[in-house]
Amino acid sequence: MTMALATRTASPSALRTLWGSTVGKKAVMATTGVLMLLYLVAHMLGNLKVFFGPDDLNGYAAWLRTLGQPVLHHEWFLWTARSVLLAAVVLHGVCAYQLSRRDIAARPTGYAHKRHRASYATRTMRWGGVILGLFIVWHILDLTTLTVNPRAQQGHPYENLVASFSTWYGGGVYIVAMLALCLHVHHGFWSAAQTLGANSARRDRALKITATVLAAALTIGFLSVPVAVMTGLVR
């Protein structure tokens, strides 16, 4: 019995233990958050190809579709990545919703003496997350399905993003979302380390600095593209 327990690895009941507890559910949130973060770093670096001209960016976008060939079929890599990201964002959002409901219920009566609790980035995680979720939908409609980007053409990402960022709302929505991302990552990266048990008194400072650098690098990297279009640097 003891042997059996000791040698058993992750089983469905371990997953149920995790999903059923605040600590476990938060770990799901942290894992999916970190996964999205890794993706965002790659995405941001890829976007910078815009500064090397249309051929560079469009070639890179085409390569993303042939990546993994001939082992993988055309676009299989792309669709795998999309499925993982979709699962991650849904899980992240569901955990955020369920945990937030619990957190609010745990303080049914508030204090009469009001005072801000925690930093701005920490307090805005929920609404900032909602902004990011809405942005993800807009972003896909804008530059993937091209539904809300009337002058766009499938297969021409460079021209499409220039078309989107040339409108005030295209650039505006993007800029607001990236500022929300900055705050979310600023608290989220360090928070995830804490949630997954990777933090300690010794590492605390280094993790906080990394969170700030990561949030700033992502935001500046992502924002450079619409700003370049709006200032006419990229046309």
Place this chain on the structure above:
Amino acid sequence: MRLTLRVWRQTGPGEPGAMTEYQVSGIVPEMSFLEMLDVLNEELILRGEDPVAFDHDCREGICGACGMVINGQAHGPERTTTCQLHMREFGDGDTIDVEPWRAAAFPVVKDLVVDRSAFDRIIGAGGYITAPTGSAPDAHAVPVPKEAAETAFENAECIGCGACVAACPNGSAMLFTSAKVVHLNTLPQGAPERESRVLGMVGAMDAEGFGGCTNAGECATACPKGIPLPSIAAMNREYLRAARRAPR
């Protein structure tokens, strides 16, 4: 000193309550916050009114019984227990708001007194070690590495006052529970129940209706004993390890 107090008055569990205003005078800066409340209560008794109920015992900062939210801060403006908070922290003529710990898991019993037995039930779910009782063991019979002893001691300082829950925007008991888990799981004496302890205590904590941790850090700022925020990370680490090893 003359002060205006706005104190939460509630006659019993589940009863409606309200912030009620009182004037107190004759307060000197050397008084503790509880002594100031004693002065108020003496006046209330003389006037034939019901005195303000509040918890207290040692009045020297070690039992964890006293606890109230003063001007929105658990234990008030100084990082100490309410009994060790002195009136010199306030100015003549100040208005001070005094409220009970607010959490679904800490129902108000009366006025500023809350029922903190939820903490006892968390302890009952694993906050102990299984050791043969009888004569005291020899000192150094079980060697403890210095670093482990220091970590254990730092966390053992928790007096279970509940300020972490009161300060947390989510009414979470993660700092309390982590202090207990880290204290015992760090020591060789706590090793036999390492997994069942953290699984059991986190389970009890959730069952009591405390909120989850959003790493806001308010708990560690309010803690009169300086339990550090990384203790929560250490408990998370223990929990994730235990969930992998000993699925229930």
